[in-house]
Every structure is written in C-alpha cells, then in structure tokens.
Amino acid sequence: MSKKKSEQKSSEKSKKLSSKEYEKALYDLQIELCKLQEWIKATNTKICVVFEGRDAAGKGGVIKRITERVSPRVFKVEALPAPTEREKSQFYYQRYMNRLPAGGEIALFDRSWYNRAGVERVMGFCTEVEYQEFLRTCPGFERALVEAGMILIKYWFEVSQEVQETRFEARIEDPTKQWKLSPMDLESMSRWYDYSRAKDMMFATTDTSWAPWYVVPADNKKKARLNCISHLLSQIPYEEIKHPKVKLPKRQKPDGYEAPDRVYNYVPQKY
Secondary structure, eight states: OOHHHHHHHHHHHHSOOOHHHHHHHHHHHHHHHHHHHHHHHHHTOEEEEEEEESTTSSHHHHHHHHHTTSOTTTEEEEOOOSOOHHHHTSOTTHHHHTTSOOTTEEEEEESOGGGTTTHHHHHTOSOHHHHHHHHHHHHHHHHHHHHTTEEEEEEEEEOOHHHHHHHHHHHHHOTTTGGGOOHHHHHHHHTHHHHHHHHHHHHHHHOOSSSOEEEEEOSSHHHHHHHHHHHHHHTSOOOOOOOOOOOOOOOOOOTTOOOOOOOOOOOOOOO
C-alpha cells in the first residue's frame, strides 16, 4: 500500500462520528434532497445515478437513506433482477433504457448496465465478444444520454476484504439480513481478484470526461452515506423552490353526520 493511501486510511479511522452527529448530518442532507426533489419537478430535469461496487459495499444503505424522506414518484429505485430469456435476446441496453428517468424524475440504479463489466464478465454469463462490445459501446451510450439532457452520475463503493468478510459474517448470523446473502455473494468473495481485474478494466474504458466514476470509500457505512449524498447534491445545480406558506383550512361542520352504529374489525393491540 502506498504512503498516501495508508495516510488516508489512518485519517479515516481516526475521525470518529457519533450517532448523534451522524443523525444530524443525515437529516440536514435529507432536507436538501427534499429541496432537490421540488427543483427536479419544477424544472422537469432528468437525473440518473448509478451505484456500483462489490457485494456488501453499502450501495443499498445509501439508496435507502436517499429515498427515506422523498417521494417514490420522483426518486425511483431501479434494482433489476436477472434477465429473462426474452431480455437476453434483446439489445443489451434495452431493458435499462426502459427504466431511465422521464422529465421530473431521478432514477437510482442499484446496479446497472455495468453488470456486463462485472458479474457477467467474472462469472462467465456473457461471451468475450459481448464483453468487448460492451466496453466499446458503453462510453458512446452514456454520451448519448448526457447529450440528450440527462444528468448522469456514477458511484463505485470501495470496500476492503476485511470489512466485506465481516459484513458477510453478520448476514449469516442475523435472521433479518440473511436474505441479502446469496451464493453469488459468496462466489464474489472467493473471486476477489477476478472482480478487481474486471473493475480496473471497467474504469479504464468507461471513466470518461462526460460520465466520470466517483469512488466512495465505504468501510465506514455512516461516513460513506453522508459523503455520497453530499457529493450527489453538489453535482446538481438545484435551487430551492419557494412555495406559499401553507395554512390549514377549517374543518367543515358535521351538518347532521353521525358515525354508523357498527362493530369494526380492529387490529389486536399487542404493543
């Protein structure tokens, strides 16, 4: 490890973030996300955010915090399952194009068309010809999106071997996390360096001036979430949309209304 990287990791570990500090910072960022939401709607802007990285790197966690206090009609999470036989026969980008944002929307891709450069490459789910074709065409595909007026932002969540292993072990032990652990996840752990080579090649060919990759150090989940959301907001030239102050109206008079005399099926009060 280089001296610069060693100093960076040491600095990250030395700066502790209390739960109170984290919750306050997250809340402040979520307020800004709500302002961004109103701006997206008012300006009919199209935004696409790609989240990539190794398994257990924390992509889902940051997406969850981004969408926690905003409308799912504006912030749309796209987490596509494995392709069907029909989709496998389509133009590769086709099923992703169907999920791209319309005006007034922001699409958050929890994994994306970069599956071909990562898991499909490593696990042999695509041919060498298909892989090379993806590397050749992806920069042009993304350039077309940007030139069509879409804001495209790409994040790679970087996690160390040690932290990934710890998170996998936690998934094994915690019944609420076991659904996150798949045979593919375990395979990704054992084939760490195959994925490293695939990631290096992906960056070499798709880290462009019009659609650059931004790396999020993700060993510390809380810091990764805050840093990613803060950076995302900085990449979009949004402004606060002023709305008239809301005043609650008076309720109408009952005008003779009486609740019907009937027995309702109430939920048992166990707590």
